[in-house]
Amino acid sequence: SQQGEEDPQALSIQEGENATMNCSYKTSINNLQWYRQNSGRGLVHLILIRSNEREKHSGRLRVTLDTSKKSSSLLITASRAADTASYFCAASFGANSKLTFGKGITLSVRP
Amino acid sequence: DVKVTQSSRYLVKRTGEKVFLECVQDMDHENMFWYRQDPGLGLRLIYFSYDVKMKEKGDIPEGYSVSREKKERFSLILESASTNQTSMYLCASSFPAGEGEQYFGPGTRLTVT
Numbered sequence: 001s002q003q004g005e006e007d008p009q010a011l012s013i014q015e016g017e018n019a020t021m022n023c024s025y026k027t028s029i030n031n032l033q034w035y036r037q038n039s040g041r042g043l044v045h046l047i048l049i050r051s052n053e054r055e056k057h058s059g060r061l062r063v064t065l066d067t068s069k070k071s072s073s074l075l076i077t078a079s080r081a082a083d084t085a086s087y088f089c090a091a092s093f094g095a096n097s098k099l100t101f102g103k104g105i106t107l108s109v110r111p
Numbered sequence: 112d113v114k115v116t117q118s119s120r121y122l123v124k125r126t127g128e129k130v131f132l133e134c135v136q137d138m139d140h141e142n143m144f145w146y147r148q149d150p151g152l153g154l155r156l157i158y159f160s161y162d163v164k165m166k167e168k169g170d171i172p173e174g175y176s177v178s179r180e181k182k183e184r185f186s187l188i189l190e191s192a193s194t195n196q197t198s199m200y201l202c203a204s205s206f207p208a209g210e211g212e213q214y215f216g217p218g219t220r221l222t223v224t
Contacts, residue, residue: 031210042201043154044216078202088153090197092211097142097161098169099211103153 006089006102014110019076021105023089024069030092032065032072033099037086046087047074081111114138115160115216117202123222132219134202139212141207143185145169145177148218159205160185192223214224 007022023032031050035043049056049065049072056063062075076083086106090099118133134143138191141162146154146169156169159176166177175194185204195208199220204212 033212035215038189040199040218040220042217043203043213045214048212057224090213097205097207097211097213098144098156099213100157101146101154103151 006087006105008105010106010108012108012110013079015079017039017079019079019083019109020087021028021074021076021087021102021107023072023074023102025072025089025091025100026070027110030094030105032063033086033090033092034061034063034072034074035090035101035103037088038047039085062088079107079109081109084109085103115202115204115214117200117216117219119219120217121139123224124189124192124223127216128192128223129191130221130223132187132189132200132202133183133220134185134187134204134206134216136214137183137184137186138204138206138214139182140204141180141182142205144203144205144213145175145187146201147196150200152199152206157187179206185217187220192221194223197221197223 033048034046037043060077065072086104088104090101115136138186145157156213160166160179174186202216205213
C-alpha cells in the first residue's frame with residue numbers, strides 16, 4: 001500500500017504547547033499535503049510541501065519533509081483549543097491528481 | 112472561495128435500496144473524487160473523474176458506481192445498499208493544473224439499516 005502513516009494516532013496537549021505530528025510514506029512523491037478535519041465535517045487543506053522543499057511555514061504551522069527518510073512532520077505552535085481536530089497527511093504520486101491519505105491523528109488541546 | 116456541496120448531511124436508507132449521493136462544485140474543477148471514511152481506516156478512494164463522462168475506479172469501487180454528466184456534478188450511486196456501506200462519504204474536487212490540493216464537501220453520513 002502507498003498509504004501514508006501518521007504518528008501518533010492521538011495527541012493530547014495543553015493550550016499554548018506545541019503539537020508535533022509525523023507522517024511516513026512508502027514511495028517517491030510529488031508533494032505532501034496536510035489536511036484538518038473538524039468532527040463530522042469535511043477536510044480542509046492546510047499546507048503543501050513539494051518534494052524539492054525541506055521546510056515550509058504558514059502562520060502557526062511549520063511542515064518539514066525528509067525525502068531520504070520518506071517522512072514529514074507538521075508542527076503547530078502555541079496551540080489553541082480551537083486546534084482540536086483530526087489531522088491527515090496526504091501524498092501526491094504520479095502525474096494525476098490523486099492523493100493517498102493516512103488514517104489521521106486526533107489532536108486534543110485542553111484549555 | 113471554492114465551494115463543494117453535498118446533497119445531504121445525513122441519510123438513512125434500507126438494505127437493498129438504490130442510493131444517490133450528489134456532489135456539486137462551483138470552481139470549474141475538472142477533477143472530482145468520492146471517498147468513504149471509516150474509523151481506523153482513514154479516507155479510501157471509491158471513484159474519481161478527470162472530465163465529463165469520464166470515470167476511473169479507486170481503491171474500493173465494489174458496490175458503487177458514479178455518473179458525471181456535467182462538469183460541476185459528480186454522483187455516487189449505491190446500486191443496492193448494504194449495511195457495510197454505512198459510512199461517511201466525502202466528495203472533493205481539484206484543479207488539474209494545480210498541485211493536487213483537494214477541496215472537500217461537508218460529507219454525507221449514510222446509515223443503511
